[in-house]
Amino acid sequence: MNSPSSARSTLFFRIENVHDVSDARRKGLLLALDVGFATADATKIAVVISELGRNIVSYARSGTITVLTGRDDGTRRYIKIIADDRGPGIKDLRRVLDGGYTTSNGLGLGVSGSQKLMDEFAVRTGENEGTTITAVKWLR
Ligand SMILES: Nc1ncnc2c1ncn2[C@@H]1O[C@H](COP(=O)(O)OP(=O)(O)OP(=O)(O)O)[C@@H](O)[C@H]1O
Numbered sequence: 001m002n003s004p005s006s007a008r009s010t011l012f013f014r015i016e017n018v019h020d021v022s023d024a025r026r027k028g029l030l031l032a033l034d035v036g037f038a039t040a041d042a043t044k045i046a047v048v049i050s051e052l053g054r055n056i057v058s059y060a061r062s063g064t065i066t067v068l069t070g071r072d073d074g075t076r077r078y079i080k081i082i083a084d085d086r087g088p089g090i091k092d093l094r095r096v097l098d099g100g101y102t103t104s105n106g107l108g109l110g111v112s113g114s115q116k117l118m119d120e121f122a123v124r125t126g127e128n129e130g131t132t133i134t135a136v137k138w139l140r
């Protein structure tokens with residue numbers, strides 16, 4: 001990895017099983033710490049990578065997670081997580097974002113909880129078009 005203050009880096013993970021998820025989680029945590037996030041915020045970023053990764057494995061079978069850092073205007077630093085799959089799509093996005101809704105035997109808190117942990121959160125999903133979730137956290 002480059003020196004901590006150098007602007008950009010990108011991590012790309014193919015997600016097919018729980019080992020891929022924990023690898024992405026661990027490397028994402030290290031990247032967040034390297035960018036300068038405090039342990040508490042870096043841990044939140046790791047949790048989001050883990051939850052979105054688990055969903056890819058559970059509901060879409062496979063997909064990708066990209067974790068990248070940058071600066072807007074060369075000043076404020078951020079970390080962005082992009083979870084992408086070509087699975088069945090999220091059928092009832094509103095209820096999923098409200099939280100407590102699951103189609104498996106989960107708690108139904110992965111997506112809604114992830115939204116609360118991040119500063120920006122966008123979901124693009126369509127039946128049989130897959131799902132792309134983009135989440136950003138700004139360095140304070
Ligand atoms: N990538 C995805 N593709 C298709 N459906 C998804 C995807 N991610 C989430 N879903 C749907 O949204 C629901 C809610 O997801 P969420 O992660 O919030 O909870 P969960 O996975 O059911 O339980 P947990 O709290 O253990 O994560 C899932 O049950 C599933 O139906």
Ligand SMILES: [Mg+2]
Pocket residue numbers: 051054055106109110111
């Ligand atoms: Mg989940």
